Amino acid sequence: MTNPLQNADWPRRDGLTALTTALGAQHIRWVGGAVRDTLLGVAVHDVDCATTHTPDQVIDLCADAGIRTVPTGIEHGTVTAILKDGPVEVTTLRRDVATDGRRATVAFATEWREDAARRDFTINALYAHPETLEVSDYFGGLDDLAKRRVRFIGDARQRIAEDHLRILRYYRFQARFGAELDPEAEDACSELSATLKGLSRERVADELLKLLSLPDPGATIERMFDRAVLRVILPETALRHVEQLRELIEREAEQGFAPDPIRRLATLLPPSPDVAEGVAARLRLSKAQRAQLVSASERLGHDVSNPRVLAYELGNAFAIDRLLLLGEDAAAIAGWQAPTFPLKGGAIVARGVAAGPDVARILQLVEKRWVSEGFPSEARVEELLCEELERSGFSA
Structure with missing residues (x-):
């Protein structure tokens, strides 16, 4: 050979x-x-x-x-x-x-x-x-x-006793390479799962996010849940969340989006900003990761009917997260760059409005209409400004 x-x-x-x-x-x-x-x-x-x-x-x-x-x-x-x-x-x-x-x-x-x-x-x-x-x-x-079998060298329990992180490494390697399960490894990881509590949060987070970054870790995460391993590091996760992860993985593949570990982590948690903040703190996530997780947790109760409006308000990445998590089509904003609002406060002051709250209010009203109309040209922005000035009692 x-x-x-x-x-x-x-x-x-x-x-x-x-x-x-x-x-x-x-x-x-x-x-x-x-x-x-x-x-x-x-x-x-x-x-x-x-x-x-x-x-x-x-x-x-x-x-x-x-x-x-x-x-x-x-x-x-x-x-x-x-x-x-x-x-x-x-x-x-x-x-x-x-x-x-x-x-x-x-x-x-x-x-x-x-x-x-x-x-x-x-x-x-x-x-x-x-x-x-x-x-x-x-x-x-x-x-x-x-x-395609992931097998510990020697006695699986002894290898895990030497380094508890090997439990998570086993699941990551199994998700990446494994096809045939090793019963001894599966049993050992389940029996010794409580030892994960003694590891540093950073090490746990690093392995968990590496696992979630793989193309399709859904079946592995499901086994971790069934074997009571997942609850040690993510006690907030319920069976419905594991099922939602499988759905998200399919949706990402269908719409051509690369795996995102924080987006996937969000599916494993209740959609609650408080829960997201707590998990981010516990796993010692970076500021950027925490912001992404919290944004994803706020996906309910937000209008997602216009993906580009959502992207303008949240930024492309956060908008894509919310759309995918809610089962919506995010392809419309893949690679889309939100335009810059062409009106500045100085232009309103130049029309005779004294600097202060009136300028900010009119600016917000024009921007809101500009967004709702699908980001029209500067000429249309000028028309919108004139209309709002007249409504506010200022000469256009």
């Missing part, structure tokens, strides 16, 4: 060739996502490297070869090599010394299998030789890839 890595472009990048020369082919292996995704025929974005060298040795060898490095996670053995094709994380082989479900204390190792044994899933523990591109598979990852 042909090794897909042999036909991939990324192993031939000049930067990776330089890194291999600097560190020595016998001392490094490409590992993780780049290897897995290539074997699955998925586009590769980041390349990670495992090495038998210590971080200090990596820094010195790269410096000798003129490669700049950044000690991005040196306490855990990771140094980032800055290459012209993009950065590569170079991590010394490790073994776990102690874990508490949130963080691990590691020691450097010298055996590839020992390093593989501490990884989460078999499909993430595939190592490729930088020159021959031969794959080393210590735990049946290639067979699991062929079956």
